[in-house]
Amino acid sequence: MTYLAHGGRAQLGALWLGCVGWTLTAVALGLIQWRVWLVSDREAISSGVAWVGVWRACFNSHTHVTPGFGVMHCEPIGLTEAFTPPEIAAGQVLMLLSLLAGLSGNAGGVYALRSVYFGAERSSSVRLAFVTTGALCLLAAAMSLVPLLWNLSSVATNQTIGFPPEFKMPPAPESQHAGSGIGVGMVGTVLMAVSGVIFCTYRLPARSRHLDSASPERDNPAFESHEHL
Incomplete structure (x- = not known):
């Protein structure tokens, strides 16, 4: 099945892009620097900077410290x-x-490439595996893009959050900007989308398409001529 491997080199690179994109998406989900708040009241927020992530809100303080978080x-x-x-x-929901x-x-990309490089019964199944893989990667990119753009829009319009008193956060920041969490997530989303497009554009080599279209039960004319002799 080496003729199938000749058409899978781009998809091998797409798998690498997909793995890197998935890793960056996971890193972005864990970062607290999605929205960076700049505040003037430094009684609790000593540095004047607070970070709002997907799972928690944090700031450095000399007066309010969470055990296990150092000065944070x-x-x-x-x-x-x-x-x-x-x-x-x-x-929280869409990123997961x-x-x-x-x-x-x-x-799915690993399975499809394994079929390409180690052989498959029918090359049409390889094409289906690549398309399914590409669709899943594109779906992942779309689901992560929605909250990333939504939070970016909230930052651009300086939207506030009504945190409860125990958060020690001000009712509104003086200004805010997008943090590294959104940036890392955007890069991961782009890589996943590019990976999905490359997977979906896989085309079977001409020789493979010809072999799939030929019927395996068709009699060999040369063999029939020897039978008559």
Whole structure:
């Protein structure tokens, strides 16, 4: 089945892109620097900077310290909390679903490439495996893009969050900007999307298409001529 391997070199690179994109998406989900708040009240927020992530809000403080976080005070953001804005709730759900779809897509890419390089009964099944893999990668990219763009829009319009008193966060920041969490997530999303497109554009080599179209039960004319002799 070496003739199939000749057409899978781009998809091998796509698998690498998909793995890197999935890893960056996972890293972005864990970062707290999605939205960076700049505040003037430094009584609690000593550095004047607070970070709002998908799962928690944090800031450095000399007066309020969370055990295990050094000089940082952090409070978790729950999915069902009344103060949780919809863009952050969407991030918690869609980013996790994106990781699941991306993991399934990368696993499908490994299976498809294994069929290409180690042989498959019918090359048409390889084409289907690549298309399925590409669809999963594109789905993962779409699901992560929604909360990323939504939070970026909230930053651009300086939207505030009504945190409860125990968060020690001000009612509104003086200004805010997008943090590294959104940037890392965007890069991961782009890589997943490019990976999905490359997987979907896989085409069977001409020789493979010809062999698949030929019927395996067709009699060999040369063999028949020897039979008559």
